[in-house]
Structures are given as structure tokens and as C-alpha cells.
Amino acid sequence: MPSSEPSQRPHSPPASPGTRPRSGVALETKFHAPAPVASLVVREGLADAICNGVGQLVLVRAPAGFGKTTAMVQARERLEREGVATVWLTLDRADNDASRFLSALDEAVARLGLLDPQDTGGRDAVQALAQAEAPFALFLDEFETVHEAAVLGLVREIAEHLPRRGRLIIGSRSLPPLGLARLRVRGQLTEIDAERLRFTLADAATYFNQRRAHVLSADQLFRLHQKAEGWIAALWLASMALDRSGDAADFVERFSGSDRAVADYLAEEVLARQPPPIRQFLLRTSLLRQLDASVCAALNPWTDCASLLEQLDADHLFLTPVAGEQRTWRYHSLFADYLRAQLERERPDEVARLHLAASGWYESQDRPVPAIDHAIEGGDFPHAMELLDANAEDFLEQGRMRLLSRWFTTLPPAQLRLHPGLQMIAVWAACFTRGPWEAMDLLERSGADASDDPHLRAHAAGLRPMLLAMQDRNEEALAIGRESLRRLPTGNHFADSTLLNAMAHITAVAGQPREAQQLLDAARREQGGSTFNRMYNESTEGLLDLQQGRLRQATARFRLAVDATHAVNYHHTHGNAWAGVFYTSVVYEANQIAQADHLLNVYLPLARDVGLPDHMILSHAMRSRIAFINGDVDAASLALTELEYLGNQRKLPRVVAAAKLERARLLLLQGHGAAAHDELMRADDPTLWDREQHQRLLAHDIEYMALARLRWDIVCGDAGTSLPLLDAQIKQATAAARHRRALVLGLLRALALQRTGDTPSAVTQMGSTLQFACQEGYMRLVLDEGPAIGMLVQRYQTLHDSGQARDPLMGDYLQRLLQAFGPLPSDAEAVGELPGGALEPLTRKEIRVLQLLVEGYSNSAMAEKLYVSDSTVRTHLRNINMKLGAHSRTQAVAIARRLGLVA
Template sequence: RMRLLSRWFAAMPASLLRRHPYPQVLGFWATCFTRGPWEAAQQIAASSCVRSEDPRVQAHLAAMRPLLLAMQDRYQEAYVAGLASLQEVPASSSFARSVLFNAMANIFCVLGNAREAHRQLDGARASRGDGNFNRMYTESMEGILDLLAGRLRHAKARFRVAVDATHVVNFNHAHGNAWAGVLYACVAYEADQLDRAEHLLNVYLPMAREVGLPDHMILSHVMRARISFVAGDVDRALHALAELEDIGYTRKLLRVAVAARLERARLLLQQGSGPAAQEELQRAAMPDIWARERAQRLLAHDLDYLELAQLRWTLAFGDAASAVAPLTRELEMARLGGRNRRAVKIQLLRAMAQHAAGQLEAAMDSIAQVLRVCGQEGLVRTVLDEGPSAAALVRQFAQGRSNARTASTDPIMEDHLDRLLQAFGPAPAPLDDGSGSPAPESLTAKEIRVLELLAEGYSNSAMAGKLFVSDSTVRTHLRNLNLKLGASSRTHAVALARKRGLIG
């Protein structure tokens, strides 16, 4: 409906709108929510509305000021403008006042004041601007606060209500607003409902990109990249990140471009490319961006920020034991700030560091706490996204309970543990000592290339496309590789090839 309204205003003669400031200012709202805050700000600056004596016009402009600044990723300026606007917008302007309360709730949330954010949301509900549009924003903001606090189930319920608030309820939840739609995709992704998340992203990612919401653009492109990588479509994953980086530079949103680099480093880490991942991390290390992230609570960086990415790299390619102490400090900071979702991720990484460093008792205690919380809230991708190292830790925890025949006192955790084990798949076969392994020349050049693509995460169909061969030819290469290497699976083949120096 906002898009329809925007088209109507675009069809009106500019000379007619200039004579009627009140309809003109309503058109600014439509522009803001469909084509983004920059275009809306340009329209306001080019109009004479700021000089209008109509109190309704001034109320709408006052409500827009902090909202536009927040949407432009200028939260500190938005906070200052918003405090002034709260004094200027009268209760009689119910729509403007409700939008202002919702905008201020978002600003207070980013600045770390959850209590005041909730108070602003209460104000939005009480302002009688409680149409479906404002209801969508209010429920979305409540969901964001729940998500940051680690209450995934509450957040999912909020986002589902929000995404259906602006349209007739339907099975796919695909006719809502981009603000709520991307958030609903986030909780679907976290629950490992990748098909649903992909469907929602197909609908809402283009909208989020058009409006230009920084955190929504980051979240949606990163999710698309991860879903593509899980499916073995590495090229599509890299394209999503290249697109995100380009958007960041084109729209002068450096945080967006840096987020693309950070996620690219993570993808390279999963491919086993330590030097390349480190180079991307160095390119992403922009002090101003990450100092600001430390001071604010930006949803896109709740789990993905520079310090944690650097510690993840240390776990994979450096001295894992040296990561335990800084991860403990990060965990304490997250808990003190009430950032429970972040705390779960950090505690998982600390458990992985303890496991890699041989601190088995501490690692088992840590992973038990992580799995308990994950089971309660349905957190799945938080664990799965950490890959083989997390899988090894979870398997050892499960094996320890099985060997000890520990009676379960937490059936929810046990069910969740089974779900994770199923998602990780069977453990790779143990590596032999390399005796009797074939010399590198016993593998053909094409088989070496298949191994390289396999190590990078490509699926059979994606490899076929890269090599210009059929799927059946790829399957033949894989069977030959397993026979020559003595491998029992794809991951086993890659591990053996790396151990024998056949691939990097």
C-alpha cells in the first residue's frame, strides 16, 4: 500500500502538490518507506514544507527527522533530534506520534537502553496511531529487543505477527513489509528452516535493498550467502557478498561494505584458506566502524563483529589456548550488557577453544551450558554455523554422556542435541598415517581440481557448472577419488588430500 501511495504521489503534478503542503508531507512518508531516507530527505529539502504554518505539517516533519537519520545509520544525531521532536509532536497527530515513538524505541535500543526502548513502545501503543503499519513496527521492535536478549521463541512470535500486520494473513508470510520480513527470515534461518528463510529473502531482500536499511541489508545478504554456501553454491554466496560490498560503497555506508568483508573472511575460513581469511579481516579492521559497534547495539553485528571474527581465526589457524582468556572477557561483557544471544555464541567459541587446547573438562562444562540454552530457545544455526570444530565438540559431548549412561534431567536439551547431531551428519572417518597413500601424480589434473572445489564447499551441480561437465561425470570423479585416497566420504577425502599435500 505504501508503494501504491508512492506511485499516486509521483503521478501528481509537482505544482499542485506545492500548493498543498499537507498532502505533500504525506508523500514524504511514502517515499521514505519505499525508496529510502535519502530520497525522502532530498524531497523535504527541495520543498517549502519546512516553512509551512500548518501544525499538522510541522508535526509530521518533526517525527520524520529522527527516523530519517536513524535509517541513514546516524543514530547519535537521531537521538538528539528525537529528544527535540518528542516535545514538538502533539498527541493529536496520532500517526506521526506513533511513528516517532517507534523510531525512538529503535534509537534507544541501538544506544543500549532497552528499558527506555520498551517505554517508547508503550507510548506508541497508547498514542492511538495503532493502525496496522505502526503495529508492524511496534511488534518488530519488541521482537528485536527479544532477539538481542536471547529470547528467540518470543522474537519469532513477534516477527510473525509483524509480518502479517500489514496484509491479510497467508501461509507463506510473504506479503508484509521489508522491515518485518527480513527479521522473520532471521529467525527462520536460526531455526535451520533454510527453505523458508530463502523464500522470505527472495521476497524481502530486494525491498530492503531498495529502501536502504543498513542492518537489514547486511542481515539479508549474509543469510543468502550462508544458505548458498550450505547448499554448495559457493559462487552464489560470493556474489551475495560482492553485491553487499558494492551497495555499501555506492550508498556511502561503510559499515555495510565492511560487513561484507567480515563475512567473506568467515567463508574463506570455512574453506580452510587461512591467509586469505586473515587478509580479509585486516581489510575489515576499520577502527572507527568497530569502535562505534562497541558503543552501540547494531542487530547485524550482534553475533558478527571484528574481535569475535579475529578470535575465530585464531581458533582455526593459530594458538587456540590463547583465545580462551579474551573469549572469557568478551563473554563477561556480553552478560553484563544483557546481550544473551551474543553470550551464547561467545561461550560456544570458548568451548571450542578449550576443546582444541586440551581443556576437556572445561570444554564439556561450557558446551553443556550452551546446549541447554540452545535447546530452550531453539537456537540451531548458532551452533551449526561454526562448522566441523563445533561438530567435533558436540559429538564428543554426546559420546561422553552415552559412555557414562548419564540419565537425562533435561529432555529438551537431549532432543536438541539429537537434532544437532543429525544436522552435522556422521563423523568423518579417522585419518590414517599416510602409509600406502598414492603419490600426487596418481591423481589426474581434473581430479585435483575436483578436490579443490570440494574443499571450497561446492556441491556436485556447482562443480559440474564450473568444470563444464555433467553431474554424472562429477560423481565419477568423486568415486575415483574415494577409491584412490581410501576415503569414506567427501569430507574424509578433503581431509586426506590436505594431509598428503595434494591441496592447500
Template sequence: MQPSTALYHSATLARRAALAAGHARSAPLSAKHSPPAEHSTLLPRTALQAQLQASAGQLVLLHAPAGFGKTTLLHQARAQLKQTGLACAWLNLDRSDNDVARFTLCLEQAANQIGLAAVPNATVFDAALPWQQAAAPFALFLDEFEHVHEPAVLGIVRAIIAQLPPHSRVFIATRNLPQLGLARLRSRGQLLGLNADDLRLTLSETQAFVRMACPQEPSFSTVQELHARTEGWAAALRLACIAMARSSNAEQFVARFSGSERAMAEYLAEEVLQGQSPAMQEFLRTTSILRQLQPAICQVLLPQLDCQAMLSQLQNSALLLSPQTQEEDSWRSHSLLADYLRTQLQAQQPQAFKRLHATASAWFEVHSQAVAAMDHALEAQDHAGALRMLERHVDDFLQQGRMRLLARWLTRIPQAMLAPHPRLHAAAVWATCLSHGPARAETLLRAALQQHPGHPELTAHAAALWPTLRLMQDRNQEALALGRVSLRALPQGTPFITGTLLTTMAHLSYTLQGSTAARALLQTARTHSQQGSRFLHMYTEATEGLLDLQAGRLRQAAARFRLAVDASHAGHSNQLQGNAWAGVFYAYTVYESQQWLRAEQLLNVYLPLAREVGLPDHMVLSYAMRARMAFEQGDVDLAQAVLIELEFLGHRRQIPRVCAAAHLERAHIYLRQGNAHAARQALQQAQQGPTWEREPHERWFAHETEYPALAEIRWQLHFGCPEQALALLGPEIQRAHTQRRERRTLLLQLLRSLALANSQRPTDAAALLGQILPTIAHEGYVRLVLDEGPAMGQWLKRCQQMGTEHRLRLPWASDPLQTATLNRLVQAFGSLPEDPTHNPDSQAVPALEQLTRKELRILTLLAEGYSNSAMAEKLFVSDSTVRTHLRHINRKLGTGSRTQAVAIARKLGLVG
């Protein structure tokens, strides 16, 4: 379990009592929000600070190995910005921050420190919102970012950077290049990156540092030699100054060492240790296994020493020890020195290394810090102790859905030692299934069943696992058959197993049979989730939400998905367990209601998890949303890149439906661009193979409103014959209505209304729109309408004009909610070209003044959907230059908007 912030701001004795009572979290979070304390040898990096101030980059990235002064530079940048009145937040990162909820909590506390308003009832996907919605500019400093690799955490940071308010900046110090879309940021001039070469000390800086650090300044030639040998490496210079201050001859000392950074680190560390007392050497060596040095745990590792006195003594040497916060008794050793000492301890005294980790593990276990206790036990290779703790906590972790944590631990324990533990075998399969996908999990399950044939508990887990694995592999008929057998064989008293199987069967039952049986199964499953399983609560609510959504109840589905997401991190631990099942579905409802900022937040967290696990519907839905948002924002290149990645994932996972979905979405983009030939080709590619033979009989969530028959209707509406579209719509509407697929029926009726309008039957079209507009209004559908593109917008705008002019008795005219909904949808479409079906003469071809090659290129990009900024980026010109060309194009074509210009250009054959 992990500690609340309030506990960590209380006194030490009270904190220990809380830990013993089992209410703690992990490391003191207050220590994470303070940079290292300033010390007398903090060298001003004036030139680099000037470079930072001159840069307009939203992200400042310091990328260099340990000891190159990254933290020092961040520290000074923070101090300089604070002097200007800018609000600054600092966050020290460590491995534990790969837990999404912990990182979210730390980020929230950082936001609170600078007065950013919290999001009411916030969940993990809201983590970036306070930073994106800040009223005043700020600077966020993230130190030691190399510890972060969890895709969901990186996604949150990407979201913050992508939506920074004006004049705000993010500063990151890291040893490794993070996956934050750096190339894109660099191409847009939003990144200032400094590497090791940039951070190396100049000769003058080396001289200034030596003057501050050494009681007797050596000669200039000695400083020159020292600078050449350290190659401007700040950490080497610091340690050299410590050792040199104790040397009787500075010139001889400098002449004695050379070589690589690692060699210098070893040499200088040895020199530093030689200058310490034996007791201090032992203290530094022993405590190097700890991330943070606190008196209590240090005393346990070194009972023969006065550790509080040792820490106080070291505190006077800021080069060796840095306080983690001004309020807590918590420090850390110089990272270069600690790394070296830890490596040496493990190499030279392997038994002592293991014993110290074992002792630390025992201390953390007594103080109810199970995660830290497990980590130290595994470092000690105390697999027996780790197994004992896992046996004790594994059911709780499964019920909480902490699958990724379990997967990390269980992969570090030798398989031979897991053999006598069938419960842990079962946990390993669940953890692998929901963290790394069903293929790897199936391999583990077969091996476990072979090792423990007939074991009752493992057999019970397998009964729930087999249909779940098949469901995740898109083998629904096989999964349903396996599940029916399993339901008859499950023993009593297995709430996690029974509840999970019942929910899986509910999902399969709806997919293959309909909602009646599915709801009955879910009701039974809930009786098991009520026994405290957050995982089951998430799973049942998410599945119920799917049933609501397919029935057209968007608002109720959104509420259920929100509950399911909340269930993943409910309780005092506030842990998000990294389960993408509910998160992607909730992202869809948020996207549907046009809350794109929140949708991006959810996708940043959950898309990487869905991709890693390989959930077909989740992958398709996530990538489709990403592609459509990119296209709407004018980034056509990104939209195409997203779909290429989706197609690649389908091939890699061997899921043909995923590949076909990428082609369908590509057809949708071409259709929006007005490219009939390319849209037809993409649609034909999507229909290759037997993929869609199951679609009439299976309800695939990701394809409820995107499947070949519907894509063909859209193509006919845009490029073919509206009468042909009407002929295709009839059977599709009847089938969807018979199967009670209300969301699909709603969209098909919307397209039928457009087809009637295009067939010069406006009265019938308006009457049909009047039948479906109440549902759109009451449920809050937005993207279902807007994703059909300008043609739908033109029709709705015409209906809006009809209501204003009272030319027809319209069913929505007397309903304020429906009228407001229609107005809001028309407004959301933005600038629309004239509707040729309503006013055929509105786009008469003007006398054409010849367009330049650059103007034709811009017109082509405009027709393909690029925004002004995207066109500027592709053409290597400024936004103002693009706007100038657009004015010239409108003047020459006699048009008043970009959409009208594209329409005229298509009529003239200037664009495809």
C-alpha cells in the same frame, strides 16, 4: 479494498451488494484459474508437445511476443498432462499480481484446486510450501507472466521452481524474460526454453490452421504465400483468416499486406474491424480500455448498446473473444487486437480515451474498488479525481502500510498538482522512504517543507520522519538527537506519527543506551498501534522482538516477529504491504532453528525489498544467511557471488559497514575452508577505516555475533593458539555480560568452551558447556552452534561420548532435554573428521599412492566446501563420476569419509 473468493463465487447481485458494502477485493479470482476455453481452430502443436514431453526440465519457459501461440501451447500441454492423470493448476497473471498477498492468495487457490494441502496459519512466505511439499507430482501453469515484475513475487516463483518435487514442472508463458535465475537452471539442465523462432508455425501447421479456419480452403500456393508473409506468426495468421474469409479473392488479399509484425497487426486489425458492424466496432474499440469485459461495466461505458448481446455475439468468434472462466460472465479480447485498438483510441480520440477511463474509474469507485478506480483515474489523467480519492484514503493506506502502492500512484501525479496537498506530500515521503530508501525520501521531504513552511500536519510528519530517515541511513547518534527534539514538539491526536516516532526512538534507545528505556517507549507506542494501525503493530512487535533476541530469548523473539509479519497483512484485505522490517528478522529466527526452506521463502520475499530500501542491518543479515546456506549446500561459487553483491551494495549506498560485513562473511567462509591466509586477509580488509569504532557503543543487530574481535577469536581457534583465543575471550565476555547482550555472551561462552578443550582442559570445557547447554536447549538455538563449523562439532561429539562412557560427571547427563539437544546438534553436523585434540594419532599419514590431476582437483574443491553436484558442474562431469573419484581418493589416502580425506590432505600439504 479487494474481494474475497467467496464473494466472487456468489451471484452477481450479491457480489455488487458486497462491493458497495466495502468488502470486495478486485478482479474475480475464479477467472484467474481457468485457461481460455477451447475452440474449433485450436491447432494441435504436435511437434512442440513431443519436445515438451521429452524434456526433463523443471521449468518450461515460452518466451515470445504477443500472438505466437504461447497460451495455446500451454493449453494443449495441460490437456495432455491431465490425460496422464497429472494434477494441473492454471493461473492467469495481470498487473495486480505484483501485490504479493494477492499473488499468494491466487497461488493458494490454485493449490486448493488440485488438492495440495494448505499450510496451517500460513502467511505470505508460506506460498511456495504446498507446492514444494506436494506428495504427488503436478504441473503449474503461469500465463502472461510478463505482467509480473515485483521482486518478492518473482522470489516466490523462484522458490517453487528450486524445490519442485520429483516429476513436477512449472510452465511459464511470457513476453519478457523473467528474473528467475534462468542461466543457472539452464546450466543444470533444468530449463527448456522456447522462443519466438521455436513457436513459429511450420508450413504444414499453417495449412492445417487455414483448413480449419476458412470455409473455402485457398490454393496451396496461396497458403505458402500467407505462411511466408506471416512468418509463422500465429496471431497474424488467425486475424488474416478472419479477414480472408470475408474477402472475395483470397489470392489478392494475401498479396496486399506485408511488413513487420506491428505493421501486420495494424493491417489485420483494420481488416477484422472492417468485417464487423459499426456497433460492434464501437464496442470493441470502447471496451479495449478494460482488462476484463463484464456486462455491467461494459454497459456503463456503452449505454446505447445491448452489451450482453454484444458479448454473446462475440463469444461465438473465439478468435476475437476468450472467456475468462466457465462460471463467470467475464471475457477478454484478443490481446493483439485489444492492444491495437487501445493504442488507436488513445492516439485518434484522446478525449474519448480519457472520458472512458474516467467513467470506469467512477464505476469502480462506487463499487468500492479503490485500486481499480485509482488506476483508471490516472489513465484518464484525471489527477484531480485521483487526488480527491487519495485525500480520502491516504490515512487508511498509511495505517495499513501500503507504501509501495502509494509510491506508485503519487509518482504519476504531477508535482505541481500535489503542491496544495501537504498531507499527500507527507504520504509520498513515507511511501518513498519505505519503498525506495531514505535518500530519495529526504529529497522529497526537503522540497515539501520548502513548499509548505510551517504547515502543522507536514511539520508533524517531518518530526517523525527525520529520525527515521537517519536511523535507516545508519546515523544513529544524529537520529537520537533529532528524535528527542521531535518528541517534545509533537501535537496531540496524531497516532500514526506519534506511534512511529516512539517506535523509532525505542529502536535507537536500545541501539545506543540499552533495553530499559526502549521497552518503556514501546509500551507507549503500543497505545497508538491499538487504534487499528497494522503498520504500527508490525513496527512495535518487530522492535520488541529485537530486544527479546538480543536478550537471548529466541523463541519469544520468533513469536513476535511472526506476529509482526502477520500484522502486515492482517484483516479482511489479507494484504502484505511489502515491508521488509519484520520479515528479515523473522527469517533470521527461522534460519537459526534450521528451517532453511522457510528461511528461503522469507528471504525470497523480503531480501529484494530490503535491498531496494537500503536497510543496513537487513541487507547484511539477509546476504549473510544466503551466503551461509549456499556454502552449507556445497555451492561455494554462489556464496562468494552473494557476498560480492553485498559489497557492491555497500559501495553504492555509501554504507561502509555493509562493505565491511561482506569482508567479515568472506573471512568466515575462508575459515570454514581452512584457508588461514585468505581468512586473515579478509579480516584485515574488514577492519580498514573507522567503521568499527562505534561497535563497542552501538548494538547493531546484524553484527551481534559477527564483528572483528569475534572473528579474530575464531581465527586463533582455528589457525593460531587456543591460549591466545582464551586471552581475547575474557574481556569480550565481560563486556557482553555488562551490556546484557545475552545472545553474544552465549556464543562467546560456547567458543570459550571450545578454546578450553583445545587447551587440553576438557573438564573445564565440559563444565562450561553444561552452563550454556540449558539455554541452547530451551531456546532452540541450532545455527549459532553449527555455523562454527566442524571444530565445534568435533568438540560436541567428544562431549557426547563422555556422557555415554560416564567418564566425567557431566551436568547435562541427567537432563533428557539437554541430552537430546546435544545428540541432535551432533547429528546435524553430519560426518565429522576425527578430533586431533582427542586422539592425535588418529590421522597418521598413510603410505601415499599418487593422486591423478583430476583427483587433486576434486580434493581441492572438496576442501573448499563444494558439494558433489557443484563439483560435477564445475568439472563438466556427472555426479557418478565425482563419486568414483572420491572412492579412489579415499582408497589412496586410507580414509573412510570426505572429511577425513580433507584432513589428511591438509596434513600432507595437498590442499591449502
């Protein structure tokens, strides 16, 4: 287990009254800290907080399974490495006998070297601790078992009189009554709570990598981490269950608090320990998403719910505070799953009644979302439809598509057919959650086009062109949409505004930016307070900005769009998938790789589920490139294989061709020219690419067949013949104001000039191209062309820095680019061409990294050995893989040995 509480607690009999026996066999086990396990995740930040926090009393408090004990063990090991005397004492219920506790404390202080065990007439343990001059750390684990006032008084006295170099570290499931408020005010308390103990996504990835038991994709790991909410015990139990599961994707989908391993753990460690009133309260309130005293009282009318909630909060019983003015909490999701399953087993007749009581209370408080939820879960579908009739239009305006979709897929179809207006809202929700094909089918079956109700016809007129465009049928969408525009206004503001926004996007794709801008302006006037249409409007205007190279303005618009339909979130991960993928693309372009990867964990699955071609292409290509940047060639290839599979499955030839085009680019970067050429031939669908030439699709703005051929010719063919073709492409892109495309073509032109031996012209071309890139902050467009471009940037930096008219902004931009490129080979470093036609020679530093790799050094150990950062080591490894055509560290070593580069 990566981090857990001990499963066995010592239960020694209490000592006789009035005696203070020294340590024997029964007490000896209390001084043994749990041994570290092989799959331990080292958490330096937590250890640092415990060892060097502001307060000398450290309280590590969290529910079972959050890794309190492991964090304390790691801190203890660190203190001992630093020469600090430490002692560990695991408490149990028998320690509520003050005499027994003092015996154990005497022994602990003696082990610290602060008290002579044979000196019965000298100082006691509390005095010895207070007067200590040498540094020490006393660890008291499982403190929640102690409640006797005399014992608590002794510990409080120790805490209040700790010397300057002494530390008391307490691990507890509940808040101990030790006068903490006073210590907190005096700056003598460091608190480590469940929030700080939770595994981050990176911690979870490290744990699963160390176990090497089951490989999870980034998406599967993200969803498992979300379900576990960083609860370490749940991840541990999941990892063990995965060892027995043949299908990781299915397991992650089903994993919940009712999973046998999690349920057994919660039954034994949590619920069985509670007195009957608290157990009943936990079960009855498990149906609630959020808990406050009022709603809990509606389900428990004869209970003092306010006091009980405060008690549960103090006991840290899987209760998480919810931000807000009112005292509100929620249960940990896995704990809630378990409680609900237990309620179904023990009291099935109460479930529907509890749901309906909750629904009535929320309705009385004008909170329709939980009122509808509980009405549906309680089986009162007619009342749920009444509530939806009154509120669904507002939710549609707010863009709460996933919420609406969840409700409509749960309600019986017969109920929905009785409400034609709700049927149309169900089509909108399906469109943005389950894809345009299913939404089109629902629209056709609704008969709204021929309805006598003009409100329903307006919905159909707004939906149809948008659905066609989302199915990659832009020509049909343009024709039908123009007909619908002639019938505006219809009086249905949402449908009219969405039609205007959809047609703005469709005309932008058709290469008519002026008309698109006019439609966007009209949509803005029509949309009123619709946050959904604000998202749609800002996204489409951002696309126009990006097509014309205005990266900074596009970034601002995409950020607004992704936050438009929800409260602003620091990581911008709560938005609609439509805007989310676009925003991720500009975050990636800014070279914020970790943030882009995090956003993809959220938005790639949504884009895949909805099935929009450009969104699928962009998100999978970014996933592939990020994996390649991190040196994982296999994961990069896997992302493209998945994209190709999705394209074939959904009969989207443009998606299939895009996957092959991106794979060719990846192969070319690895030096596999012949394989890249084969992939280009497989992607060459003349009908498809001829159609693309007459459209402006974001996924192909800078990745299209003609450009891919030019890139291959420059690297593997005759670079000279590509120059006139490049000039024609640059002229065409500039005339159409497609400055982003012109930027990439300019980079390729510089590389072509370099390959023909005209280095001065290449550097000049690079300088003029980077002028525009610098103004808008482009990074990845330059970096993704590979180390050969990096060497030209390096040469241009030398020229720029030696000139009299040095531009400080350009100087800073060039420095950031070169830092991102990482180590680049110079003429002096080259060790000769490699056999097998590799594009670049290995540098001496890369040879040294290979040697350390052979010796079994980890990335961090190599970084320490070479006096460089971890990221520099990753860059070296990525370059080595690329130059050797390797897909893993093991393969790189094997190839290097075969080539005689290492012994």
C-alpha cells in the same frame, strides 16, 4: 521447450460417410506422441497424479503452453516402464466426423492389443475397452477440437464403463461436456488443472539450469517466475529471448506480454481463434485487474457479461478465478499485458474513456484503490487528487507504502504541490520504498518544518529522527528525536506514534533497553488502529527480545509484524521489508533453509532498494550462507561482493566492513586462513568498530571485529591466548544481557579449549552453552561455526546420553543438530591430513563421493548408489569443497586428482 503443446496439428480429410477405413498414412501421425526434448523438466508429482489418481478418467485441462501434453507424455513413459499397455491419439477438427473418429479409435484399441483389426464382425472398440482385463491407458490429446455430439457421446460411454485397470487420459484447453460432475461425485475423475501444471520456482530453476544457456541470479529468476506465473510457454520463450540478450537483469525487468515472442505466441495460439464478440470483450476488459460481471458491464454495456465470463472460464482462456464469494476472475498477467498492448494499437482513442468508466464504477462501489488507479491511467489527475485527499491518510495508517509510492511517482509534481498534506504522505511512502536519502530530500524541499500547519510540522518531527537513523546517523537521530519528544502530543496520532516507535528503536541501538521499552509502551497506547505502527512496534520489541537472546519470543513478534500490514499469508511474504528481513533472520536461525531462501527472494531486493544498512547486511549475509550450505561457494562469494559494492556506492562504510567480515568467515570455513586474515585486516576500521562497541546494531550483535579476530586466532593462531579474551567478552555480554552474543562466544570458548587439547573442559563448556541454545531453539548459530563444533556436539551427545539425568528435550535438540551437521569425520574414518594445510581430513565416505563425482554421477544417482538422501550427498559435497578449497564440482575433482586422492 520444457513443456508445451504441439505446434503442428494433423488435418486429415474426413472419411466418406458410412465407411470405417483402417489406419493409413494420414491417420498414422495421430498415434505419435510428441518426442521428449533434452531440456525436459521431469515432474514426478504430476506423473504420479495421472498414473495413480483416484479416478480412472484423468482430465488434464489448461490454456495453451501450460505443459498438458508434456505431463501426459511423462505419465505415458512411466506407465510403459511399469508394463502397462498405452496408446496415444492426437485429435483434430476432422475427428468431429464420427466415422473417422471410430476408425482412429479402432486402430488405437487394436494397438492396445484389445481388438483384432481383421475382425470386422466381433466386438467394437468401446466394448473392447469396457471388457479389458489387462491394464491399459488411452491418451486423447487436444480434445478441445472435438464438439460433435456423437463423438462426445462415444467418449462419455468409454469414460463411464472403464474397467478397474483401465485409464482414459484426456488433454484439453477447455472443459469437455462429458458428464464430469457425475464422474466426480462417484470418485471416477482425477483433474489436473493449470494451477497444478504451473512451474514452481524450483521447476523454473531446474529448467534454466538444464538449458545452461543463460545464468540468472536467484533474484532475477524469482522475478521472471513471478511475471510468468508459472506459465511454462512464457518461461520457454523468455529463455530463448535471453539467449539473444546481453543483459539478463534488463531483460527480466522489461519482460512482459508485449515481448515479441510472447505476443506472437498469444496472437497465433489464442486471440486469432476467438470470434469477434469475444475478441472485443477481451480487449476492452484487459484494462481491469479483476473481472466480474458488473464492472465488465460498465465497459461493455450491450453485452451479457455474466454469460460471457462463464464461457471464458469454461474454455480456460487464460482466466484465473479469484478467491471470494462473488464470481470474480483475472487474466494471466502476460495475457493481460498482450491484450492491453493490442488495445493500444487497434483502438487508442478508447483507452482513456474505458479507464474513466472503470474509475467511476469503482468509486460508486466505494473501492478507492482501483478508482484512483483508473483515474490516473485515464489521465484525469485532478479527480485522482480528490480521491487521494479523501483516502491517503487511511492507506498511510495501513502501511500501504508501495501503493502510495506508486501513485505519487506517477502524478505530475505540479499537481502534488497543490496538496501539502499529500506531499508529506509522499515523503513517508518514499522513506519505506525508495530509501531515506530521497525521502530526506523531499522533506527538506517541502518546508514542512516551518509550516503554519501544526499537522504538517508533526509529520516533519516524526520523520526526521527516523530518516537520520535509517541513514546510519544514530547519534544525530537521538539528539533531534529527544527534542521532538518534548513537543508531544501534537494531535497527529500517526506521526506521534511513529516518532515514539522510531525513538524506541534508536534508544535500543544506543544501549538503553529500559527507555526503549517505555517508548514502545507509549507508542502502543498512541497508535490506535494504525497497522503500520503496529508493525513498527512489534519489530522493535522483537529486536529487544533478540538482543537479549529470547529467540522464541522474537520469532513470534516478527511474525506478527510481517503480517501486520497485509492479510496473513502462509509464507509470510506480503509484509513490509523492515519487518520482513528480521523475520527471515529468525526463520534462517531455525534452520528452515528453504523457507528463508524463499523469503529472501522477496525481501532482499526490497532491502537493497530502500538501502537500510542493517537490513542489507543481514539479507546478503543470509543469502551467502544459504548458498554455502547448498555447496555453491561462487554464489556465496557473489552475494558478499554485491553487498560490498552497495556499501561503496551508497557511502556506507559499515556495510563495506560487514561484507569483508563475512567474507573472512567464509574463507576461514574453507580453510583459507591467510586469505581470511587479509580480509579481516581490510575490514579493520578502528573508528567504525569503536562506534559499534557503544551501540547495539542487530547486524553486528554476533558478527563484529573483536569476535572475528578471536575466531581466527582459535582456528589459525594460538587458541590458548584467546581464552582470557573470550572470558572477558562473555562477562561483558552477560552483564549487558546480550545472551545471544554470549552464546556464540561460549561456542568459540569450547572450540578454543578443544584446540588447546583440553577436550573434557571443551565438552563441559559445550554442554553449558547448549543448555541455553536448546531452551530458545537456536540452530544456525551452532551450525554456522562449522564441522569442528559439530564434533564437540557429537561428544557432548555421547556424554549426555550416557548420564542418568538424561533430558529428553536436550536429547531431541542434539539429535536435530547432528542431523543438520550431516556426516562428521570420526577418528576411525580419517584418512590422513591433506597437503596444503586443509583443516580437516576427508573421510572414507567423502572419498567415495569424490570417486562417483569423477565417474559423472548426479546427486540423485549418488544418493541411490550410497543408499542415502540427496541432502546427505549435498552435505558431503559441501564438506569436500570446504576441505579442498574448491568452488565447484569440477574444481574439486581437479584438486583431488592433483592430490592423488582419486584416479
